[in-house]
Structure formats: C-alpha cells, structure tokens
Amino acid sequence: MAVAASVDPVVNTPGKRRYLDEARxxxxxxxxxxILALAYAFDQMDLFTFSFVAPALTKHWGVSMEWIGVVNSCTFVGMLFGCWFGGWLSDVIGRRKAFLFSVAFFSTFSVLNGVAPNKELFLVFRTLTGFGILSMVVVAMVYITEILPAASxxxxxxxxxxxxxxxxxxxGQVAERIVPSSPDGWRTIFFIGGTGFIIFALALGWLKESPRWLISKGRYAEAEVVIQRFMPDVKVDIKNEASIPVEGAVVKKDAGTIVALKEIFSQKYARKTSVLITMVCCITVGYFMFFAWMPTLLNEFGFTLEDALWMSALVSFGSPIGNYLAATVTDKGGRKIPIVIYSVLVGVMTIAFGTLKIPMLIxxxxxxxRVLMDGVFVVMWSYLAESYPTHIRNSGTGFIYSTGRLLTAGAMIVVPMIYKSFGYTILFFIIGAMFLLTAVVTGIWGEKTAGRSLDEIA
Structure with a gap:
C-alpha cells in the first residue's frame, strides 16, 4: 500500500497554494x-431501526430482553470489524471505491433483515448490516475531511x-404507525432502509476520488484533474507549484494495518491516541446505551409499547437539530472547547434524566x-478524522472508532444486567459519568484542530 510523503504537498508547501484547504x-x-448526506440518511436509518423494532419482536417472537441485548451486541461487533475493514480498504483501493462497496453492502443486508424467517438468521443479517454501516461511516468521515476547505x-x-x-x-414516525399494525409490520421498516441503492447509483457518477489519497499513491496527474474540478477558476499544477517530493519528505514503503497501528501508538501520537480512544469510547458507549435501549427500557419501566414508541420517536427529532446546531460551533474553539462544553451538559442532564417518571418530562x-449528544458526536467525528496523516488517516480513524464499537458491543449485553441489578436511575448515572470523563480528559490533554491544515495537525 503506497504511502504519502511526510509532508502533504497539496495542503502545506511554504509559499505555494494549499489547494484543497483554500478552495471555495x-x-x-x-x-x-x-451524496454523503443521503448515505448518512440511509446509514442512520438502518442503525436505529432495531431500537423501534425490538419491542415488537419481544411481543410477536417472544424474545427476551437478553436476546435483544445479544442482537445489539452482535450488531456492534459487526460495526467493529466494519470500522477496521472500511479504514483499511479505503487506504488500499481509495475512498470512492470503499464508499461504494460499503453502501451496497449495508443496503443488501438491511433488506435481508426484513425477510429473516427466524431469530437466528435475523441475528446474522443484523450483524452484517452493522459491518456495512460502520465501514461506510469511517470512509465518509475521512472523505469529507480530505475534500472540503479547512475553515469550514x-x-x-x-x-x-x-x-x-x-x-x-x-x-420513528413510520415505525410508530407500521410496527404495531400487524405481527409482520416491523419487516417493512427494514425494506425502507434497503433503498440505499439509490445512493449507489448517484455516487457512481458524482463522486470523485480524494486527491490526497491519489497523491499518497503517486498518482499526481489524476489528483490534478480532481482538484481542478473543485477549483475550476484556478490553474492547478501540483508538480511545479507544490514541488513533489517536498524537500525533507520521506517516501515510505507500503504500510499495512500493523504498521499503521504501530505509528498511531508511537511516542509521536501516543497522547493524541489516548485522548481519542477515551473520547470515542465514552461518547459512543454512552450514546448507544441511552438511545438503542430507550424504547425497551421505557417499556420495561411500565409504559405501554405504543407509549414507549411515541416517546422515543419524539425524542429522535432532536438528532438532526443537534447536528445543525453543532454546525454553528464545531469550527470554533479548535473543536476541543465545544466537545468539553457539550460533554459537561450531557453528563449532568443524563444523570437527571434517570430520575424522571412523568412522560412529557421524559x-x-x-x-x-438527544440534541446535545448528537452535537458532540458529530464534532467528535471531525476531530477524529483530522488527527492523523493521509497514509494512515483512514486506518487510524477506523481503528480508534472501532474501539468505541467494541466496548458498545459489550455494553449492549451489560445493560440488562445493570438495569435488573441496580435499576433505571443507576443506569443513566453511569451514562452521564462517561460524558463527564470525556470533558475532563479532552479539556486537559486534547489539542485544537479546527481551521488548521491537515498536514500541520498530523
């Protein structure tokens, strides 16, 4: 696998144009x-469908709360391997091809979820859906970081x-109406998620390969063509204007996954990697402990299936609002400050949430x-995707992101145990504590990344 020079000539050559970072x-x-927004739409739809379907499977298939925990856990195990695979694949064959593969993969298995004849095959299909979902997410978060201007x-x-x-x-609104309508109403929800093939068709014509990845492979002429499409009013001449190879740059041999992992845990990146692992694990585990289990926990807590579904559906409206609001602050405070503020607010409010019993207050x-959790989640995505150099950016991002999914897989099994042993309130106290830990670690040891060139950060 070809690797970039230690200085990325597209973004940081003294006295020359930083093409991608400076583009309008x-x-x-x-x-x-x-394309990315539509892919996220189907990705997130597939990710959250099971939380709406789970109470119906409990009612119609007679499955236990523990089995639901196993399905959630296996889904996150699939996500774990999807993170690794997507990160590795996009560093080998490119961001575009890896993205297309991932979209086709999770769309196929979403449909298969809907036709599963028994709980054993449903578990297998759900696990493979998780694999495709996170393979796409890891590719997409880095893809955006590499293509768009530094300031925004x-x-x-x-x-x-x-x-x-x-x-x-x-x-959520569709599920509220369709899931309770018949014993097989839940299957329709998964068929909707499978229409992600529409994205695949559009992406074939619209997506271009990341110029940073092309340069990391020595494919400079192709990179120039792509950059020119993003900067039509500027004459792009990488070799003359960016001086490849840059003086002092060291061109490395192909670096596999093991080499990439050694680099992110080297002395140069050790503190950064430790902060990122803590942040990703706490935010990811806390997020999914809260929202993947919310309908089921409310149902177990005494609310009817219908009430649990409408309450969860209303809460889910906070998800896009949280990300739109995050867009106004994510590039401020070096990304570090918004993460700290968000995490403190989430921690305190989640602890309080565990004491509520009135439906409208819940x-x-x-x-x-939900607004705050989704906000900190997307800021974390940008923070993570900016942290490593091009030749290991996706592999490093995929590995770090997968640690959160690995712990979440375990947490999905542990949630019923905590609930039955300690109760509803203690469960939400634990989730809140995770976000407070994120605020402390990021505030003390995190670095500021927003608005800086990727090469400077790396």
Missing amino acids: MCMEHYKFLI RGKWQAISLATGLLSVPLI VGIGFVI
Whole structure:
C-alpha cells in the first residue's frame, strides 16, 4: 500500500497554494455533500431501526430482553470489524471505491433483515448490516475531511450528517404507525432502509476520488484533474507549484494495518491516541446505551409499547437539530472547547434524566439530551478524522472508532444486567459519568484542530 510523503504537498508547501484547504465551495463540493448526506440518511436509518423494532419482536417472537441485548451486541461487533475493514480498504483501493462497496453492502443486508424467517438468521443479517454501516461511516468521515476547505470542513461535516439524520425521526414516525399494525409490520421498516441503492447509483457518477489519497499513491496527474474540478477558476499544477517530493519528505514503503497501528501508538501520537480512544469510547458507549435501549427500557419501566414508541420517536427529532446546531460551533474553539462544553451538559442532564417518571418530562429532557449528544458526536467525528496523516488517516480513524464499537458491543449485553441489578436511575448515572470523563480528559490533554491544515495537525 503506497504511502504519502511526510509532508502533504497539496495542503502545506511554504509559499505555494494549499489547494484543497483554500478552495471555495463550488457545485462539485455540493454534489459531493448531497451524496454523503443521503448515505448518512440511509446509514442512520438502518442503525436505529432495531431500537423501534425490538419491542415488537419481544411481543410477536417472544424474545427476551437478553436476546435483544445479544442482537445489539452482535450488531456492534459487526460495526467493529466494519470500522477496521472500511479504514483499511479505503487506504488500499481509495475512498470512492470503499464508499461504494460499503453502501451496497449495508443496503443488501438491511433488506435481508426484513425477510429473516427466524431469530437466528435475523441475528446474522443484523450483524452484517452493522459491518456495512460502520465501514461506510469511517470512509465518509475521512472523505469529507480530505475534500472540503479547512475553515469550514467541520461545519459541512455536521450539516451533511444533520441532513442525513432527518431520516431518524422520519423512520420513528413510520415505525410508530407500521410496527404495531400487524405481527409482520416491523419487516417493512427494514425494506425502507434497503433503498440505499439509490445512493449507489448517484455516487457512481458524482463522486470523485480524494486527491490526497491519489497523491499518497503517486498518482499526481489524476489528483490534478480532481482538484481542478473543485477549483475550476484556478490553474492547478501540483508538480511545479507544490514541488513533489517536498524537500525533507520521506517516501515510505507500503504500510499495512500493523504498521499503521504501530505509528498511531508511537511516542509521536501516543497522547493524541489516548485522548481519542477515551473520547470515542465514552461518547459512543454512552450514546448507544441511552438511545438503542430507550424504547425497551421505557417499556420495561411500565409504559405501554405504543407509549414507549411515541416517546422515543419524539425524542429522535432532536438528532438532526443537534447536528445543525453543532454546525454553528464545531469550527470554533479548535473543536476541543465545544466537545468539553457539550460533554459537561450531557453528563449532568443524563444523570437527571434517570430520575424522571412523568412522560412529557421524559420527552422534553430526552429531546434536549438527544440534541446535545448528537452535537458532540458529530464534532467528535471531525476531530477524529483530522488527527492523523493521509497514509494512515483512514486506518487510524477506523481503528480508534472501532474501539468505541467494541466496548458498545459489550455494553449492549451489560445493560440488562445493570438495569435488573441496580435499576433505571443507576443506569443513566453511569451514562452521564462517561460524558463527564470525556470533558475532563479532552479539556486537559486534547489539542485544537479546527481551521488548521491537515498536514500541520498530523
């Protein structure tokens, strides 16, 4: 696997143009963002469908709360391997091809979820859906970071995800009506998620390969063509203007996954990697402990299936709102400050949430928590995707992101145990504590990344 020089000539050559970082938003950028937003829409739809379906499977298939925990856990195990695979694949064959493969994969298995004849095959299909979902997410978060201008890449990451997340309350409203309508009403929800093949068709014509990846492979002429599409009014001449190879750059041999992992844990990146692992694990585990289990926990807590579904559906409207609001602050404070503020607010409010028993209060506070959790989640995505150099950016991002999914897989099994042993309130106290830990670690040891060139950060 070819690796970039230690200095990325597209973004940081003294006295020369930083093409991608300095580009103005144009039609090619917006077409790129439309594809990513639509992919996020189907991705998030597939991710959250099971939380709406689970109570119905308990009723019609007679499955236990523990089995639901196993399905959630296996889904996150699939996500774990999807993170690794997507990160590795996009560093080997490119961001575009890896993205297309991932979209086709999770769309196929979403449909298969809907036709599963028994709980054993459903478990297998759900696990493979998780694999495809996170393979796509890891590729997409880095793809956006590499293509968009430095001053606004965080904002556009948040806007594209927020637009995609409009699908979550939409599927919540559909589920509220369709799932209780018949014993097989839940199957329709998965068929809707499978229409992600529409994205695949559009992406074939609209998506261009990341110039940074092309340069990391020594494919400079192809990179020039792509950059020119994003900067039509500027003459692009990488070799003459960016001086490849840059003086002092060291061109490395192909680096596999093991070499990439050694690099992110080397002395140079050790502190950064430790902060990112803590942040990703706490935010990811806390997020999914809260929202993947919310309908089921409310149902177990004494609310009817219908009440649990409408309360969860209303709360889900906070998801896109949270990301749109995050777009206004993500590029401020170096990304570090918004993460700290968000995490403190989420931690305090989640602890309070565990004491609520009045439905409208649960919906109101849950909505605010959803706004804040989704906000910090998307800021974390940008922060993570900016942290490593091009030749290991996706592999490093995929590995770090997968640690959160690995712990979430375990947490999905542990949630019923905590609930039955310690109760509803203690469960939400634990989730709140995770976000407070994120605030402390990021505030003390995190670095500021927003608005800086990727090479400077790396």
